[in-house]
Amino acid sequence: MNLLAIVFVAILANNIVLNQFLGICPYLGVSKRIETSLGMGMAVIFVMTISSIVTWIIDILLLQPFDLVYLRTIAFILVIAGLVQLVETVLKKTNPTLFRALGIYLPLITTNCTILGVALLNVQAGNNIIETIVYAISVAVGFTLALVIMAGIRERLELATLSSYLRGAAVSLVTAGILSLAFMGFKGMMTL
Amino acid sequence: MSTLAQEFSKGILKENPTFRLILGMCPTLAVTASAINGFGMGISALVVLLCSNILVAALRNVIPDKVRIPAYILIIATFTTIVDMVLNAFAPDLHKALGIFIPLIVVNCIILGRAEAFARKNNVVRSIIDALGMGLGFTLSLTILGIIRELFGSGSIFGVNVMGTAFEPMGILATAPGAFITLGVMLGFVNYMFRRLRIE
Numbered sequence A: 001m002n003l004l005a006i007v008f009v010a011i012l013a014n015n016i017v018l019n020q021f022l023g024i025c026p027y028l029g030v031s032k033r034i035e036t037s038l039g040m041g042m043a044v045i046f047v048m049t050i051s052s053i054v055t056w057i058i059d060i061l062l063l064q065p066f067d068l069v070y071l072r073t074i075a076f077i078l079v080i081a082g083l084v085q086l087v088e089t090v091l092k093k094t095n096p097t098l099f100r101a102l103g104i105y106l107p108l109i110t111t112n113c114t115i116l117g118v119a120l121l122n123v124q125a126g127n128n129i130i131e132t133i134v135y136a137i138s139v140a141v142g143f144t145l146a147l148v149i150m151a152g153i154r155e156r157l158e159l160a161t162l163s164s165y166l167r168g169a170a171v172s173l174v175t176a177g178i179l180s181l182a183f184m185g186f187k188g189m190m191t192l
Numbered sequence B: 001m002s003t004l005a006q007e008f009s010k011g012i013l014k015e016n017p018t019f020r021l022i023l024g025m026c027p028t029l030a031v032t033a034s035a036i037n038g039f040g041m042g043i044s045a046l047v048v049l050l051c052s053n054i055l056v057a058a059l060r061n062v063i064p065d066k067v068r069i070p071a072y073i074l075i076i077a078t079f080t081t082i083v084d085m086v087l088n089a090f091a092p093d094l095h096k097a098l099g100i101f102i103p104l105i106v107v108n109c110i111i112l113g114r115a116e117a118f119a120r121k122n123n124v125v126r127s128i129i130d131a132l133g134m135g136l137g138f139t140l141s142l143t144i145l146g147i148i149r150e151l152f153g154s155g156s157i158f159g160v161n162v163m164g165t166a167f168e169p170m171g172i173l174a175t176a177p178g179a180f181i182t183l184g185v186m187l188g189f190v191n192y193m194f195r196r197l198r199i200e
Helices: A003-013 A024-029 A034-063 A069-094 A096-102 A105-109 A113-124 A129-157 A169-189 B004-012 B025-030 B035-058 B065-090 B092-101 B103-107 B109-119 B124-154 B176-197
Strands: none
Touching: A003 A129, A003 A169, A024 A129, A024 A169, A024 B025, A034 A069, A034 A096, A034 A105, A034 A113, A034 A129, A069 A096, A069 A105, A069 A113, A069 B065, A069 B103, A113 A129, A113 B092, A113 B103, A129 A169, A169 B176, B004 B124, B025 B092, B025 B103, B025 B124, B025 B176, B035 B065, B035 B092, B035 B103, B035 B109, B035 B124, B065 B092, B065 B103, B065 B109, B092 B103, B103 B109, B109 B124, B124 B176
């Protein structure tokens, strides 16, 4: 698959949140305000790129040559959990401004299933390193896009008169459904 | 101290992971296009939850507090890998349908949540009851969602056609937007019922 197609499919046609249902928890959790959702998006772009590269290298250099592919899930989740911790420590020392901006979102990312999901999808699809990096960044951008759009809608939804039964998660899910319907339109633009 | 029966029923009703705690949303949305997939996912998560709860409760005095989260993740990842292999060997169709969401049981917040909130403070028996209740609550919610989406989205239940040939399926319910909308409406409905029946 050429790289442009990967970018298009990952951001729009097959959006990670709205079409593949990964990362729903942060999608519902941190989409209350545009600023916080942007912060979360940036943190996800950052961590997903690094973790995809690292897990790809581990898969090629360690798991596959030694016939340990069945340990993928365990190896990847441990690497990701450790990596998030490492990124946090390194950022704190070297780039305090960025650290303050990403701040509280970094630890939340360990439980974000998009990170593990994308790492697994990449090695399962047999992508090479360039495709892996492009795919990881595109997926994360797609996640940020969906998150920011959702935050914009929810900021206005706060002011709407709504049945008390539907407030919170229920109405957010229905909104996400309508958004997902809109994103489905992109599927017609390219045959996957 | 609540009784074992209360411990069991809270997962199904009062603290239902899907409808009340809104946990584990990714598999809930992704695999419920058909009832059998929802049921399969629920049972897979139940098995992992049960095993991890037993082990976490049994080792609760051994695992040091500072490294407990990595230890729990390792325990959960081990059982997830076992479930992955068992499904691949004995139910290849289900394994294929659930796809990436089987390894992703590792990051299902319900399982880590129960280890952290319950199993590490309670004995093995209570942890088993807790896991069974929570797991069944999750399975039940997923199966109900699967039945609704399959019934209206393709006119069948568990793969058996029940609506007859004259029924025009609402294809949207079987696709991604349908998942979000069905779950959103269900949540609203459950909120309404809980408030109506004063279950709190």
